[in-house]
Amino acid sequence: MIRVQVPATTANLGPGFDCLGMALELYNIVEFSKISRGLVIEVEGDGAEELPRNEKNLVYRAARRVFERACRVPEGLRIKLVNNIPVGRGLGSSASAIVGGIIAANVMCGANLSMREMLNLACSMEGHPDNIAPALLGGLIIYTSVEGEITWTKIDLPPALKAVVAIPDFIMNTRDTREALPQLVTMRDAVYNIGRAALLVAALQKGDLSILGTAMDDRLHQPYRQGAIPGFKKVISAARLAGARGVALSGAGPTIVALADGNFELIAEVMKNTFRECGVGARTMILAPGPVGARALEVI
Template sequence: MIRVQVPATTANLGPGFDCLGMALELYNIVEFTKITRGLVIEVDGEGAGELPRNESNLVYRAAKRVFDKVGYSPAGLRIRLVNNIPVGRGLGSSASAVIGGIIAANRLCDAGLNKREMLALACSMEGHPDNIAPALLGGLVIYASVEGEITWTKIDLPAGLKAVVAVPDFTMSTRDTREALPHMVTMRDAVFNISRAALLVAALQKGDLSVLGTAMDDKLHQPFRAGLIPGFKKVISAARLAGARGVALSGAGSAIVALADNNQGLIAEVMKDTFRESGVSARSLILAPSPVGARALEVI
């Protein structure tokens, strides 16, 4: 049996639209076992009642990309998924499925793919690396596409920093939330985001959390997605008042993430309560950044 652990992720962190992502210590587990014939897929935890258990399953489709690449065809395969990452909330559940399937298949058939090759294969399925890169690499990842290849770097995060995540009880489609975005933006808004993204990376690298309130502002995507999430602005404001250093939409949503080094429990309760006041049931999670990305835990 091959077992792979993949972290949750939060992308953008406000201004870093499609170029920043951070791995979080909340993990999905993907297990592959060879069997004599057929395909058996078991799903436990998040998405157990909704994720497909046939060849359309995203983990299997990712694995098949690897199998096809190297000309391998397993006689039979059992896939077991233990999911802790909420589905469709902007915490990288689909990225975890793709990365988990690719790494497990790479081990199963001894394909020998390196991280750059696995990243390229995963991006060909997801379309962009916002959650893929931190899920594979861990930590806070800054990435760019250069002539079709992803160039990245990682930075170490300040000790004691936590992500407080408010997770509403409704899902959002990344495709739908991207359709809400404008095709063009003003030079003023572009400069606004460049300055905030640069400030955010520098602040996290230096451990200067005092500027995160400004550094996590955004004008490229959050203003256009805010109307899709009841109570969005109120939750942001409440988290800041409770002591969050900076607050942003997690990926395309619906979850909202606050970065904090103190009062995490209070921030979690306030965000959840503020969602409830807007008629939305929500849960809250307090997660540390994950310094490591996806990895095979054991091969039996």
């Protein structure tokens, strides 16, 4: 049996649209084992009632890419998924499925894919590296694509930093929210985001969290997505008043992430209560950044 652990991720972090992503210490588990024939998929945890248990399952589809590339498709495969990452909430559940399937298949069939090969393969399925890169590599990743190849670097984070995530009880489809984004933006908005993304990276590297409130502002994607999230502005304001250093939409949403170095329980409480006052049920988690990306825990 092969067991792989994959972290949740939060992408964009405000101004870093499609170029910043951070792993979080919340994990999905993917288990692969060979059987005599056929495909058996078991799912526990989040999404257990909705996720497909056939060849349409995203973990299997990712694994199949590796098997076919290595010309070693197993006659029978059993997949067990233990999902702790909420599905469709902007915390990288699809990235975790893709990365988990690729790593498990790579180990099972001995494809010997390098980290870069797995990264490029995963990104070809997801379409963008915002969650893929931190899920595979861990930590806070800055990334871009150069002639089809992902170029990335990891930066160290302040040790006291944690993410408080408020997870509404409804799903947002990433494809739909991307279609809501404009194809062209003004020079003023582009400059606005470039400055804040640079400020955000510098603040995190230096450990100067006092400027995150400004550094995590955004004009490229949040203004076009916030209308689908009741109470969005109120939750952000409440989190800041409770002590959050910076607050933003996590990925495509609807989860809102607050970065902080204290008052974690208070921030979580006010975010949850503010969502409730706006007619939205939500749960909260306090998560440390995940310095380690996806990895095989057991090979038996």
